């Protein structure tokens with residue numbers, strides 16, 4: 001589907017069409033992001049903590065909208081998703097960025113529990129997880145819609161010893177056509193960042209670009225009790241709702257004991273395979 005059409009459908013869902021004859025009501029616009037945000041020196045872990053706690057199931061009473069950075073992200077992304085993510089990266093408005101690979105990924109690599117072959121990390125951001133997964137056994141593609149994110153990821157990683165075992169690409173996950181299918185897709189905080197109306201298309205795309213016996217790993221950031229997004233409310237059932245109809249079944253859903261402190265108790269590691277191919281029992 002063409003990107004503008006996809007975004008249009010989602011925006012129509014959020015903002016129903018005007019009734020003929022009714023007066024135009026201008027949608028309230030959130031203030032433009034001041035470029036001074038670049039100069040805000042908020043330590044990364046504190047920013048992550050605030051975003052994570054505000055949106056976490058641990059504290060569902062607090063809406064992340066109380067965090068001005070989340071309000072700014074929403075203002076940018078809800079207006080125009082593609083442009084909005086780009087602006088977030090340009091302005092350094094990335095409170096989700098851990099500044100390191102997520103410990104669960106490091107553990108999966110260390111324990112040799114990941115499939116070998118071609119791996120995709122959609123919505124890879126700064127690319128820490130891409131670099132962590134890449135090695136002689138796994139070639140990893142990090143994909144992000146934001147060219148600034150991809151530039152940052154390249155800058156951070158181009159001189160690493162495993163640099164020829166991964167690549168970064170700027171493209172829209174929903175319209176991108178890889179030349180080859182993947183053995184593993186790893187999703188961390190991409191599903192909770194996309195508009196929920198895109199979730200069926202997310203599942204469809206995973207099904208389309210994963211090899212029949214490939215594995216999907218979702219590091220699920222459980223979020224509840226909030227209005228709007230991103231990040232959007234996300235439960236295990238939300239994944240099942242879109243993955244089961246395209247043939248995927250979880251063969252393991254476990255608490256992520258290794259979640260970073262602000263997200264502790266709010267993450268689950270889900271491992272999924274296609275039912276039709278092999279019995280998962």
Ligand SMILES: C[S@@+](CC[C@H](N)C(=O)[O-])C[C@H]1O[C@@H](n2cnc3c(N)ncnc32)[C@H](O)[C@@H]1O
Nearest residue numbers: 085096123124125144145146172173188189193
């Ligand atoms: C919440 S961030 C998570 C980044 C990274 N996974 C991490 O954990 O740090 C979501 C990322 O998805 C990217 N993104 C949003 N929509 C996308 C799309 N349609 N295709 C590819 N990337 C997209 C954004 O630019 C952003 O970097």
